Amino acid sequence: MTDTTSSIERDMANAIRALAMDAVQKANSGHPGMPMGMAEIAVALWGRHLRHNPANAAWPNRDRFVLSNGHGSMLLYALLHLTGHDLPMEELKRFRQLHSKTPGHPEYGCAPGVETTTGPLGQGLSNAVGMAIAERILAAEFNRPGFPVIDHFTYAFAGDGCLMEGISHEACSLAGTLGLGKLIVLYDDNGISIDGHVEGWFTDDTPARFAAYGWDVIPNIDGHDVEAVDAAIRAAQGVTDRPSLLCCKTVIGKGSPNKAGSHEAHGAPLGEAEVAATRAALGWHYPPFEIPAHVYRAWDARARGAALERAWRETVDGYARAHPALAAELERRLAGRLPANWDAATRALVGQTAAKGETIATRKASQNAIEGLAKVLPELVGGSADLAGSNLTLWSGARPIGRTGGGNYLHYGVREFAMAGIVNGLALHGGVVPFGATFLVFADYARNALRLSALMRIRAIEVFTHDSIGLGEDGPTHQSVEQIASLRLIPHMDVWRPADTVETMVAWIAAVERGDGPTSLVLTRQNVPFQPRDAAALAAIRRGGYVLADASGARAVVIATGSEVALAIGAKAQLAADGIPIRVVSMPCAEVFDRQDAAYREAVLPQGLPRVAVEAGVTDYWRKYVGLDGAVVGLDRFGESAPGPELFKHFGITVEAVTAAVKRLV
Ligand SMILES: Cc1ncc(C[n+]2csc(CCOP(=O)(O)OP(=O)(O)O)c2C)c(N)n1
Numbered sequence: 001m002t003d004t005t006s007s008i009e010r011d012m013a014n015a016i017r018a019l020a021m022d023a024v025q026k027a028n029s030g031h032p033g034m035p036m037g038m039a040e041i042a043v044a045l046w047g048r049h050l051r052h053n054p055a056n057a058a059w060p061n062r063d064r065f066v067l068s069n070g071h072g073s074m075l076l077y078a079l080l081h082l083t084g085h086d087l088p089m090e091e092l093k094r095f096r097q098l099h100s101k102t103p104g105h106p107e108y109g110c111a112p113g114v115e116t117t118t119g120p121l122g123q124g125l126s127n128a129v130g131m132a133i134a135e136r137i138l139a140a141e142f143n144r145p146g147f148p149v150i151d152h153f154t155y156a157f158a159g160d161g162c163l164m165e166g167i168s169h170e171a172c173s174l175a176g177t178l179g180l181g182k183l184i185v186l187y188d189d190n191g192i193s194i195d196g197h198v199e200g201w202f203t204d205d206t207p208a209r210f211a212a213y214g215w216d217v218i219p220n221i222d223g224h225d226v227e228a229v230d231a232a233i234r235a236a237q238g239v240t241d242r243p244s245l246l247c248c249k250t251v252i253g254k255g256s257p258n259k260a261g262s263h264e265a266h267g268a269p270l271g272e273a274e275v276a277a278t279r280a281a282l283g284w285h286y287p288p289f290e291i292p293a294h295v296y297r298a299w300d301a302r303a304r305g306a307a308l309e310r311a312w313r314e315t316v317d318g319y320a321r322a323h324p325a326l327a328a329e330l331e332r333r334l335a336g337r338l339p340a341n342w343d344a345a346t347r348a349l350v351g352q353t354a355a356k357g358e359t360i361a362t363r364k365a366s367q368n369a370i371e372g373l374a375k376v377l378p379e380l381v382g383g384s385a386d387l388a389g390s391n392l393t394l395w396s397g398a399r400p401i402g403r404t405g406g407g408n409y410l411h412y413g414v415r416e417f418a419m420a421g422i423v424n425g426l427a428l429h430g431g432v433v434p435f436g437a438t439f440l441v442f443a444d445y446a447r448n449a450l451r452l453s454a455l456m457r458i459r460a461i462e463v464f465t466h467d468s469i470g471l472g473e474d475g476p477t478h479q480s481v482e483q484i485a486s487l488r489l490i491p492h493m494d495v496w497r498p499a500d501t502v503e504t505m506v507a508w509i510a511a512v513e514r515g516d517g518p519t520s521l522v523l524t525r526q527n528v529p530f531q532p533r534d535a536a537a538l539a540a541i542r543r544g545g546y547v548l549a550d551a552s553g554a555r556a557v558v559i560a561t562g563s564e565v566a567l568a569i570g571a572k573a574q575l576a577a578d579g580i581p582i583r584v585v586s587m588p589c590a591e592v593f594d595r596q597d598a599a600y601r602e603a604v605l606p607q608g609l610p611r612v613a614v615e616a617g618v619t620d621y622w623r624k625y626v627g628l629d630g631a632v633v634g635l636d637r638f639g640e641s642a643p644g645p646e647l648f649k650h651f652g653i654t655v656e657a658v659t660a661a662v663k664r665l666v
């Protein structure tokens with residue numbers, strides 16, 4: 001293959017190589033090999049195609065760029081710096097240092113222009129799929145003839161690791177089915193991963209695999225020839241009915257005389273001597289962290305970016321004159337503001353739900369909540385991993401997203417991990433409020449994407465139904481025991497386990513209103529009784545934990561969640577008959593309760609009163625509320641296959657058990 005890269009573009013690529021190897025050398029840790037190997041691919045995409053505005057990284061109609069092989073973070077930092085984003089050289093010198101904008105792997109919210117947090121391999125691909133879906137949804141809803149107000153590509157870089165990961169199958173299979181024509185993935189086909197040459201563990205025919213998903217595939221691109229990569233990108237842009245995979249042959253650590261092509265270039269500094277040898281071999285005679293003016297000029301994307309955004313704003317201005325209502329709605333959506341009537345509408349929904357007082361499963365109550373909220377919240381984009389009829393996630397206005405056009409509901413298929421990653425991508429794109437759904441026990445399949453949603457503090461909503469042994473006959477494979485507690489372990493994740501229709505409605509509203517993190521909604525399969533409550537209790541649900549039923553001279557507090565709140569209420573009646581008054585605290589969301597002020601928490605859980613917690617799951621979590629002297633009625637073993645009510649008896653999660661636990665303490 002003849003390399004037709006021009007001399008200035010060779011310098012542009014070598015600037016990336018130098019910054020990557022020097023920053024890694026200075027930090028004495030990091031991954032120089034991938035940025036050095038993908039440098040020309042980056043020149044082709046970022047130098048010639050990517051539509052972004054360094055002065056406003058959040059410009060809504062920018063192309064999205066996802067670095068799925070996030071260990072190559074220095075590639076992204078170099079690109080952001082060189083093209084003129086607010087990422088000064090000082091930050092590149094502080095690569096991987098505390099509170100720098102250049103952490104080891106790209107983190108959403110650290111440097112402008114980082115669209116998502118990547119590093120856990122393969123997940124970036126699922127985020128990119130979500131972003132491409134969001135673009136499709138918004139374009140279908142808002143574009144009008146002559147006014148393509150939402151019209152951008154989503155590009156992703158991915159390595160061997162991303163493609164080995166199972167989530168790449170889930171996400172890319174769905175992307176093929178949906179025909180996401182504006183998704184373009186550039187595969188860094190360097191034949192190397194950490195353990196060495198991949199022949200021993202990765203021999204897929206990747207082009208055939210993606211062709212089988214229904215992708216447009218361009219094989220055998222010389223990834224070090226800017227013209228060749230550019231031609232492939234152009235061809236991919238022209239394929240509008242399928243996503244495109246561009247398979248680029250590259251050499252990891254390209255430019256390093258002794259480490260290029262070897263896994264030694266993957267994740268360690270090259271070493272001072274090899275860095276010097278690489279400089280000499282590249283003909284790059286500038287000191288570390290010094291970029292010559294002609295290279296900065298060639299990379300500078302500020303003028304072009306400003307012009308792109310200006311042109312878009314002119315389109316939007318014309319759109320606003322021709323379609324004022326649509327334009328106002330688009331502006332609201334892109335700004336991430338809730339509708340003006342949100343507070344009034346949700347207050348009414350809570351009131352109506354309380355007035356109805358239905359005894360139904362909380363999964364059904366969740367469906368009712370979705371039905372009500374979707375009418376006020378057109379940006380709601382739902383979905384389930386092939387359990388729509390079990391998770392109860394469909395509503396009357398749900399419109400499935402297919403191969404063309406928009407919609408607001410995704411049939412994710414049996415792909416829990418990709419679903420959670422796609423939900424993250426939808427949330428990150430903006431303009432939509434996404435939720436996904438599956439059985440609670442399969443939250444583990446999605447777990448690392450849930451974790452990243454919390455790390456990124458984005459508004460991702462997860463509906464997890466069939467939340468305990470209460471689901472019954474499907475047995476222990478399907479009965480969650482440890483999942484609720486393990487979701488609560490994720491920092492910034494709010495876990496709501498509502499007890500009835502009203503708590504479910506409030507939980508949904510809280511999840512949508514939450515601006516700084518994800519929410520898991522944990523719901524029953526089986527019916528749960530409606531809990532009557534006074535106005536004060538109704539208002540206090542929002543605080544995560546509240547006094548649901550009190551008694552004067554209460555001698556103990558029983559804390560319960562979800563389906564077990566009814567057991568606590570039953571125990572209260574039995575104990576009252578025995579002359580032992582108790583208080584029942586419903587704790588639908590412990591994280592929200594923990595964020596309340598100390599006075600409120602003390603008012604709900606007074607010091608000195610013995611406490612019993614009841615939840616049909618592992619007991620350890622509750623020790624932080626009941627202490628070592630309190631009691632927890634729960635389940636520290638796996639369930640069984642039998643009807644749900646029988647299982648509650650079998651495992652001793654009953655009114656009698658709660659009553660006995662209180663009696664032992666008072
Ligand atoms: C889910 C996950 N597993 C493992 C790792 C650790 N890891 C980082 S890079 C890498 C190898 C990746 O190989 P490839 O994508 O080919 O990267 P290259 O060496 O070519 O840059 C591994 C195993 C990770 N970051 N994420």
Ligand SMILES: [Mg+2]
Nearest residue numbers: 160190192193
């Ligand atoms: Mg590789």
